[in-house]
Amino acid sequence: IILLCGDSGTGKSLFARAIHHWSPRAAKPLGIVACPTVPPDLLESELFGHVKGAFTGAVRDNQGRIAACEGGTLLLDEIGDMAPSVQAKLLRFIQDKDYERLGESRSRKADVRIIAATNTDIDKRVAEGLFREDLFYRLNVIRLTIPPLRERPEDIMPLSGDFLEYFCRANHKTILGFTEEAETSLVSHAWPGNVRELRNTIERAVILGSSE
Numbered sequence: 001i002i003l004l005c006g007d008s009g010t011g012k013s014l015f016a017r018a019i020h021h022w023s024p025r026a027a028k029p030l031g032i033v034a035c036p037t038v039p040p041d042l043l044e045s046e047l048f049g050h051v052k053g054a055f056t057g058a059v060r061d062n063q064g065r066i067a068a069c070e071g072g073t074l075l076l077d078e079i080g081d082m083a084p085s086v087q088a089k090l091l092r093f094i095q096d097k098d099y100e101r102l103g104e105s106r107s108r109k110a111d112v113r114i115i116a117a118t119n120t121d122i123d124k125r126v127a128e129g130l131f132r133e134d135l136f137y138r139l140n141v142i143r144l145t146i147p148p149l150r151e152r153p154e155d156i157m158p159l160s161g162d163f164l165e166y167f168c169r170a171n172h173k174t175i176l177g178f179t180e181e182a183e184t185s186l187v188s189h190a191w192p193g194n195v196r197e198l199r200n201t202i203e204r205a206v207i208l209g210s211s212e
Contacts, residue, residue: 001094001113001114001115001116001138001139001141001142002016002019002114002115002116002141002142002143002144003115003116003117003118003122003139003140003141003142003143003144004016004115004116004117004118004144004146005117005118005119005122005143005144005145005146006117006119006145006146006147006148007119007146007148007194008119008193008194008196009149009193009194009195009196009197010119010146010147010148010149010194010195011146011194011195012077012117012119012146013032013075013077013117015144015146016030016032016073016075016115016117017030019073019115020072020073020115023073023113025071025072025073025113028069028070028071028072028073029068029069029070029071029072029073030069030072030073030074030075031065031068031069031072031073031074031075032074032075032077033046033047033065033074033075033076033077034077034078035076035077035078035079035081035082036078036081040083040085040086043082043083043086044085044086044089044102045058045062045064045102046064046065047064047065047066047086047089047090048064048066048089048093048099048100048101048102049061049062049063049064049066049067049101049102050062050064050101050102050103050104051101051102051103051104052103053103054101054102054103054104055102055103058102058103061101062101063101064101066093066099066110066112067108067110069110069112070110070111070112071111071112072112072113073112073113073114073115074112074113074114074115075115075116075117076090076114076115076116076117077117078117078118078119078120079116079117079118079139080118080119080120080122080125080130080131081120082131084132087131087132087135088132088135090135091132091134091135091138093110094114094135094138094139095138097109097110097111114139116139122136148191148194149191149194149195149197149198150190150191153187156186156187156191156198157178157183157186157187159195159198159199160178160186160198160202161177163198163199163202163203164177164178164202164206167202167203167206167207168206171206171207173206173209174212175206175209175212176212186198186201
């Protein structure tokens with residue numbers, strides 16, 4: 001189990017993909033669930049699945065993301081926003097690898113490695129009673145904190161170069177590099193949106209650029 005912490009836009013999902021890619025589970029599925037985007041009453045079904053008729057609108061069986069990622073990895077993005085009711089069932093799965101689909105009494109097992117990511121102060125949420133302490137301890141096995149881009153300025157130009165090459169190919173344009181003025185501007189900017197903001201800035205520059 002891995003817990004990825006860091007500000008929004010620092011690249012936590014990219015780290016999760018890299019961890020999966022370089023692990024013995026690479027040949028198996030990688031699933032991603034963005035916890036804040038799924039309503040709390042549907043998140044349990046999204047993770048564990050449901051059987052037909054389990055609730056209004058359940059017109060067919062759904063195996064759920066955990067079953068779909070058998071042998072692989074499941075990234076729970078922004079887990080700090082997960083509803084307390086789902087936290088309890090996730091804790092049971094992490095501890096025992098057991099779960100039930102909604103509307104089904106049969107217990108199932110799955111071999112899935114969990115990676116959790118959060119841009120919140122997870123320790124503070126635990127202290128405030130907003131996140132289960134026992135679940136936090138289960139998730140906090142290997143904890144990686146990804147620093148914001150402003151704290152690693154040496155990464156700005158290598159990342160900018162990669163983004164420049166990518167967006168030049170995507171837009172069928174030829175741009176040879178950055179001027180000295182552009183490099184100074186890139187390195188000196190605070191990048192509150194982190195790598196995501198840098199990526200969007202380079203994409204915009206490529207699209208609007210009129211020379212090499």
